[in-house]
Amino acid sequence: MAGISMGVSAPGLLNLKCGGAFSQSSGFPGVFFGRTKMPAALRCMRLDEDDISSSPLLTFSSDYLADSIEVREWESGKSLETIAANQGIKIRRRPPTGPPTHAVGPFEFRLENEGNTPRNILEKIIWDKDVEVSQLKERKPLTVIGKALENAPPVRDFIGSLKVSHECTGMPALIAEVKKASPSRGVLREDFNPVEVAIAYEKNGAACLSVLTDEKYFQGSFENLEAIRNSGVKCPLLCKEFIIDAWQIYYARSKGADAILLIAGVLPDLDIKYMIKICRKLGIAALVEVHNEREMDRVLAIDGIKLIGINNRDLETFEVDISNTKKLLNKDRLQILSQKGIIVVGESGLFTPDDISYVQDAGVKAVLVGESLIKLEDPGKGIAKLFGIDSSTVPHSSLDIAEISKACEQSEAFDSCFPGIVYLVQCIAMIRICILIL
Ligand SMILES: O=P(O)(O)OC[C@@H](O)[C@@H](O)c1c[nH]c2ccccc12
Incomplete structure (x- = not known):
């Protein structure tokens, strides 16, 4: 072909x-x-x-x-x-009239106008990312990344881990975020050791981890992602990055990512479709993030999406409102989501057991939590508190999750055999009755 x-x-x-x-x-x-x-x-x-x-x-x-x-x-x-x-996308991927600084000989002029001034923080991040990625790509072209891909650690099943955790605990599966800082909140944790935090999250029941890799605004890095992956942590890893270019997906995989984030408020449908295909080819998951109804409906119309995140934070204004999750999950959408077998992740602004119950009741099967855990002295212990459970009942590490998963499978097998067993017993009883009558 x-x-x-x-x-x-x-x-x-x-x-x-x-x-x-x-x-x-x-x-x-x-x-x-x-x-x-x-x-x-x-x-x-x-x-x-x-x-x-x-x-x-x-x-x-x-x-x-x-x-x-x-x-x-x-x-x-x-x-x-x-x-x-x-498609309702307000973010312009590049300054339409070029960057604000213009070099004329040895002089640099700053000419700011509407076409080269970002309209909000998300647009600023995207414009900076555009420059950053084009420089990185020059240093590490795809031919180089291709070799690194061959040596990348095997992919772990991100969605599988969420499903198992949710099915076995009855609570939303936790994607715990390794996040040092954010543009809206500043530094969240001064004494930040990404590997220690990741180990603590895993030990205390996180199904998956999210690792911020943006340096400029979140003080994250790909080194952190790589270090966590090489530390013995078994949870699948989401590379939390502002992806605007397919090259970034290959790069993330080469650093050990098992899932990537695609933001519908930044990427038009065709980009999302194209990037989803790349993820499928690489065997990794894509968490497609939406913030409003328009984005949700666009994403629901795209085939092949298995994981949708509803961000309760508006990335343009930083306003957080967890009722956004409920607003977007009306009856009709819930029906489409279940028909398509899509898992919904509730993202951002989750601080208390009530918040968790609220988004769970709205229909999410997983949650993505950063700030409320990372700010605590012991971010691992914070998990039980966040879910309002006794920490001794939290499944420890993905090893336990694997064991629970086996148990779930066995009980599922029994459940599916059960009607057959009942039918057999009924048949035997009928035959005995017939023999007695005769
Ligand atoms: O720290 P919080 O409020 O618990 O949020 C975590 C996560 O949802 C947030 O970091 C996030 C969601 N979508 C994003 C996109 C880019 C950067 C960060 C994010």
């Missing part, structure tokens, strides 16, 4: 493999804020099966691309910003 190999996209700029070389050429998935438009590029890149089968890179059949509404809109000349705006 002929296919198109999508190597890695620059933020908003896809690299298509052409004649064996990567060319950073078009504005395509991941792409909505690129300044160039090269629709024709899309259809000319075809690869032989041999070429694509050994590659860790994602390949699509050309039909997949051609069928997409966004691609057709794009080919018909609609501006990429317009497509994103039509």
